Amino acid sequence: MSQAILFDKVLDSIPTEAHQLRAWFALLRCFSSIERILMQHLAQEYNSSLPRYDVLTALAMNKPGVTMGDLAVMLMVTKGNITGVVRRLEQDGLVKKVTSKKDRRIQSVTISASGRKLWDKMHRDYERIISTLLKGASEAQVNTLTLSLEHTLKTVEEAVPQL
Amino acid sequence: MSQAILFDKVLDSIPTEAHQLRAWFALLRCFSSIERILMQHLAQEYNSSLPRYDVLTALAMNKPGVTMGDLAVMLMVTKGNITGVVRRLEQDGLVKKVTSKKDRRIQSVTISASGRKLWDKMHRDYERIISTLLKGASEAQVNTLTLSLEHTLKTVEEAVPQL
DNA sequence: AAAATTCAGTTTATACTTAAACAAATTTTA
DNA sequence: TAAAATTTGTTTAAGTATAAACTGAATTTT
Secondary structure (H helix, E strand, O other), rough: OHHHHHHHHHHHHOOOOOOOHHHHHHHHHHHHHHHHOOOOHHHHOOOOOOOHHHHHHHHHHOOOOOHHHHHHHHHOHHHHHHHHHHHHHOOOOEEEEEEOOOOOOOOOEEHHHHHHHHHHHHHHHHHHHHHHHHHHOOHHHHHHHHHHHHHHHHHHHHHHHHH | OHHHHHHHHHOOOOOOOHHHHHHHHHHHHHHHHHHHHHEEEEHHHHHOOHHHHHHHHHHHHOOOOHHHHHHHHOOOOOOOHHHHHHHHHHHOOEEEEOOOOOOOOEEEEEEEEHHHHHHHHHHHHHHHHHHHHHOOOOOOHHHHHHHHHHHHHHHHHHHHHHH
């Protein structure tokens, strides 16, 4: 859920110096639009979802031996969340879970051959969609955006302790 | 769930000309960080959530007569989603639903006195948090970010038909 | 070695979200 | 006016997400 459409009304009601809030709403709007497009594509084309794609990506991009906890850290969600998504992926034969011999608490998750095959297709689509959506902006404009965002993230992380 | 931490690995694996993907990951990272902070504040401080705050904002910012369908459009979610969030807000006495006399299909939703009081507090916190998080960037930097994002959104919307 | 603690992952309860099927009310059309 | 189509909102089924309680396994302390 996003307040994207309330944008103008909310901004009208705040002091003009609140340029920060204006930036946050622009970020919210932009993110939500793109995320929605990716989500709907994965749903329609693969009967899948972004969380499933994210887990497959994490497995495809890392050396074998990725654990449930590793997935939770990489994808910035709780371990309980990972349990559910991985269970459904395993039921569909896209990943496999093996208990470590050295430490029987640890579950090692690997992507299966069919999981890899599906991920390859999803990944190509994902990149193509992002590319298409941003094609209208020049490379310089896109790079400006990237730098602004990376700078903002640094600022945000530094400000967190002040909250 | 976000691929934020996979950022660098994914980028290493793509052609260097994929500046668009780099921008999308920066957007994802930045958005997720800020959203998580807002979410956790509402949960800890008010035992509430962003969707609840969003609905209260929509009601507080608009003239009376907002319908369930209006909320779904304004917050860009399905009507079924609105049904659930509004029901829980009503159970907590924060909003009230009245069936229209003119058209008995229509539910008119209004914010209650206690809902308004809670929203005032949440809203002040929300603005303060965004302001604090972005305080480290200059006004010029923030404005550059806003312009880049607004331009990108336009680009995205124009590209949608091509998908 | 026994007890206490820490650690990895699952389970539980609750909330949020979608798409699709549905019910009821209104409007359009023939 | 009667039938058909549209509109508004709810319900349902499944997936995604959190926090907190829990289980079993390993490690640390005593």
